[in-house]
Each structure stands twice: as C-alpha cells, then as structure tokens.
Amino acid sequence: MFDLIIRNANLPDGRKGLDIGVSSGKIAAIAKSIAVAAGEEIDAAGRLVSPPFCDPHFHMDATLSLGLPRMNVSGTLLEGIALWGELRPLLTKEALVERALRYCDLAVTQGLLYIRSHVDTSDPRLVTAEALLEVKEKVAPYIELQLVAFPQDGYYRAPDGVSSLDRALDMGIGIVGGIPHFERTMEDGARSVEALCRIAADRGLPVDMHCDETDDPMSRHIETLAAQTVRFGLQGRVAGSHLTSMHSMDSYYVSKLIPLMAEAEINVIPNPLINIMLQGRHDSYPKRRGMTRVRELMAAGLNVSFGHDCVMDPWYSMGSGDMLEVGHMAIHVAQMAGIDDKRRIFDAITVNSAKTMGLEGYGLDVGCKADLIVLQAADVTEALRLKPNRLFVIKAGKVVARTAPRVGELFLAGRPASIDTGRDYVPPVLQR
Numbered sequence: 001m002f003d004l005i006i007r008n009a010n011l012p013d014g015r016k017g018l019d020i021g022v023s024s025g026k027i028a029a030i031a032k033s034i035a036v037a038a039g040e041e042i043d044a045a046g047r048l049v050s051p052p053f054c055d056p057h058f059h060m061d062a063t064l065s066l067g068l069p070r071m072n073v074s075g076t077l078l079e080g081i082a083l084w085g086e087l088r089p090l091l092t093k094e095a096l097v098e099r100a101l102r103y104c105d106l107a108v109t110q111g112l113l114y115i116r117s118h119v120d121t122s123d124p125r126l127v128t129a130e131a132l133l134e135v136k137e138k139v140a141p142y143i144e145l146q147l148v149a150f151p152q153d154g155y156y157r158a159p160d161g162v163s164s165l166d167r168a169l170d171m172g173i174g175i176v177g178g179i180p181h182f183e184r185t186m187e188d189g190a191r192s193v194e195a196l197c198r199i200a201a202d203r204g205l206p207v208d209m210h211c212d213e214t215d216d217p218m219s220r221h222i223e224t225l226a227a228q229t230v231r232f233g234l235q236g237r238v239a240g241s242h243l244t245s246m247h248s249m250d251s252y253y254v255s256k257l258i259p260l261m262a263e264a265e266i267n268v269i270p271n272p273l274i275n276i277m278l279q280g281r282h283d284s285y286p287k288r289r290g291m292t293r294v295r296e297l298m299a300a301g302l303n304v305s306f307g308h309d310c311v312m313d314p315w316y317s318m319g320s321g322d323m324l325e326v327g328h329m330a331i332h333v334a335q336m337a338g339i340d341d342k343r344r345i346f347d348a349i350t351v352n353s354a355k356t357m358g359l360e361g362y363g364l365d366v367g368c369k370a371d372l373i374v375l376q377a378a379d380v381t382e383a384l385r386l387k388p389n390r391l392f393v394i395k396a397g398k399v400v401a402r403t404a405p406r407v408g409e410l411f412l413a414g415r416p417a418s419i420d421t422g423r424d425y426v427p428p429v430l431q432r
C-alpha cells in the first residue's frame with residue numbers, strides 16, 4: 001500500500017510508461033504497472049514526470065520590486081545597480097517578506113522547489129538578511145531556500161562591506177558571496193576573493209560569487225577563484241556565477257583556464273536570460289552574446305547549472321519563475337539544439353543545479369524524496385520547447401500545486417474541436 005502512485009510516467013532519462021510509488025514522503029518504487037493500491041493516484045498519461053526545478057542563482061530581496069522607486073531607463077546592469085542603491089534605504093522587512101513569499105507562491109506553481117538566493121549585505125541595517133531568514137523558515141515546508149551573503153556594492157568598495165558580510169553570516173546566512181569585478185581595482189577584486197575564500201574555509205561554508213559579470217576579456221577573477229579554492233581545500237564547494245567575461249576572453253587563455261576550473265571543481269552558474277539582456281551593451285555590431293562557454297565547460301566535465309537571477313526587479317523587467325524559460329533561452333544563446341544538447345540543458349536546471357546546491361535525496365531513484373512534478377509534455381525536449389503547464393507539483397508525497405492542462409478550443413469547419421499542444425504535436429521521432 002502506497003500513499004500515492006503516479007501512473008504511466010515518462011522519466012527525464014527517456015524511460016517510458018512507469019509507475020512511481022510514494023510512501024512516507026519518499027519514492028518507494030519505480031516499476032511497470034505497480035499492482036498495489038494507493039491512497040491517491042495520479043494518471044500522468046504518458047507525460048513527463050521530473051524531479052522539481054532548482055534555481056541556483058536568484059535575488060529574492062529584489063524580486064517583484066519592478067518600478068520601485070522608478071524604472072531602469074537605460075536597461076543596463078550599471079543603472080540597475082544604481083537603482084537598487086536608491087531603493088535599498090527604503091526597504092522594510094515587511095515589504096521584503098511579502099514580496100518574497102509572493103514569489104515563492106509563483107515558484108511552487110512552476111514546479112520550482114529549490115532556490116539559492118543572494119542577499120545584499122551592503123546596507124548595514126541588514127534588513128534584507130533579517131527578512132530572508134524569516135522567509136527561509138516560513139517556506140521550508142515547500143521550498144528549500146539557501147541564502148548567500150552578497151556584498152552587492154563591493155566587499156571592500158562599500159563603506160561597511162567587510163563587517164556587514166561577517167554579521168550576515170553570524171545571523172545564519174550559510175553561503176559566502178562576493179563580487180570581485182565590482183571592487184575598485186583588479187587587485188582589490190583578487191584580494192576580496194582570497195579573503196572570502198578564507199572566511200568560507202574558517203567557517204566551513206560554501207562559496208558562491210558573482211564573478212567576472214562583465215564583457216572585459218581581461219577580467220580574470222575566475223582564475224583567482226579557482227586558485228584560492230584549491231589553496232583552501234574548498235574543491236566542489238565553490239560556485240562561480242555568471243563568468244560572462246569568459247565569452248570575450250582569448251581562446252588560448254581559456255584553454256589554460258578551463259582545466260584550472262576543473263581541478264578546483266568549480267560549479268558554473270550562467271544566467272542566460274540576464275546575460276543575453278545585459279552583456280554586450282557597449283558593443284555596436286557585431287554584438288557579443290555575453291553568456292559563458294557552456295558547451296566547452298560541460299565538455300570539460302564541469303558541473304554547469306543555470307540560474308534565473310532576476311524576476312521583475314531593477315535589472316530585469318521580465319521573468320516568471322519558470323526554469324524552462326531559462327533553459328529555453330540557454331538553448332538559443334549557447335546554440336545547443338541537438339537532442340543530447342537539450343537533455344544536458346534540462347539537467348542544468350534540475351540535477352546539475354541540485355549538485356551545485358549540495359541537495360541531498362534529490363532525484364528520481366527509490367529512496368529519494370518524493371518531490372516530483374508532472375508536466376504537460378511527453379519528454380524533456382518537448383518540455384523545453386513548450387514550457388508547458390505543471391499539472392501537479394508534489395512535495396514530500398503531497399500535492400502542493402495543480403494547474404489544469406492548456407487546451408485550445410477550435411471552431412473551424414472540418415478541423416479538430418481542440419488541441420493539446422503537449423500531446424498532439426509530439427514529433428514522430430520522439431514517439432518511438
């Protein structure tokens with residue numbers, strides 16, 4: 001007897017028509033036609049059942065603040081940072097909590113149940129840290145929220161950058177952030193990487209830095225980050241977010257850099273939506289894409305996971321909490337359109353992100369947590385194409401969100417009465 005059985009599921013690895021039995025919040029069986037009753041049954045009807053999406057890079061203190069106190073007129077990264085500086089003194093804990101909780105509601109309906117958020121520690125009031133620590137506790141029953149102490153205005157550049165970051169960690173923020181390319185000089189940036197890795201080693205914490213989020217081919221903090229990771233024995237516990245300068249770097253230099261990153265087991269976090277929007281802004285034509293070298297980093301065995309970064313905030317006026325939108329953009333910007341490429345992209349918003357975040361019990365194996373989503377699509381490539389509705393979102397074996405299938409009704413003589421894009425347009429090559 002199971003608490004829940006999902007019947008006739010297609011899995012992300014390509015297996016088809018399986019039943020998934022859930023017991024006491026865990027996956028208890030995955031097999032063809034499980035002949036046991038269950039308290040609740042969901043018919044996946046040949047649709048994709050996946051572990052939930054994981055967003056390894058987000059800014060929950062800024063989300064849904066679009067238009068406060070004004071819009072980003074130029075739409076650039078630097079005006080975004082300036083605008084956030086105008087909004088920051090006006091932030092209240094109550095408003096931060098309310099916006100973050102509303103974002104988490106949206107995330108759950110999108111099947112996004114694991115989020116790593118940076119928390120700006122530049123304002124010594126640390127109202128951002130207070131608010132997000134409260135949110136982390138409030139959403140724990142349905143979203144695992146990880147928090148990064150992030151010195152947005154520079155660890156050394158902001159007047160209280162050093163002490164504020166320390167205090168945020170003392171309050172319980174569990175990951176050390178940084179922004180070396182925003183320090184005053186390249187040397188200050190390198191010093192900040194060393195200091196922050198030392199703090200992480202001393203406190204036994206992971207590192208996740210905004211690193212080289214610039215078009216400058218000479219911005220090389222990722223080299224320093226890899227070196228300090230090895231020096232402090234932090235291999236596998238360090239993430240480099242953005243790394244957009246790698247797009248513009250000389251390829252000979254990159255051929256030396258990528259093995260250094262592999263040696264340090266750096267987790268790479270590009271943010272395709274934000275990178276394609278904000279990078280290359282000073283170019284005329286041809287215009288650079290600005291996302292890091294995803295295909296090459298994956299080929300070298302590095303763990304690459306994609307972040308959403310922003311939803312309706314000073315930097316990005318768009319976004320919907322949908323990691324499939326992130327993956328969809330990644331396919332285009334990285335030009336990864338092959339079938340195997342698309343599977344790798346789907347991994348980057350699920351299992352790879354889970355690895356970056358160090359999640360335990362994540363996945364589709366017996367014994368894993370019964371955190372599952374049923375999508376209105378046949379497989380991962382169709383999911384990335386359609387960004388379909390998440391029909392069921394399941395946390396620890398319980399349905400926490402449900403969305404009706406998207407079905408278009410037609411009133412055309414001699415044509416079908418309705419179409420279900422997730423079912424009626426699956427190409428024959430994928431039906432085998």
Ligand SMILES: [Zn+2]
Binds near residue numbers: 057059210
């Ligand atoms: Zn960011």
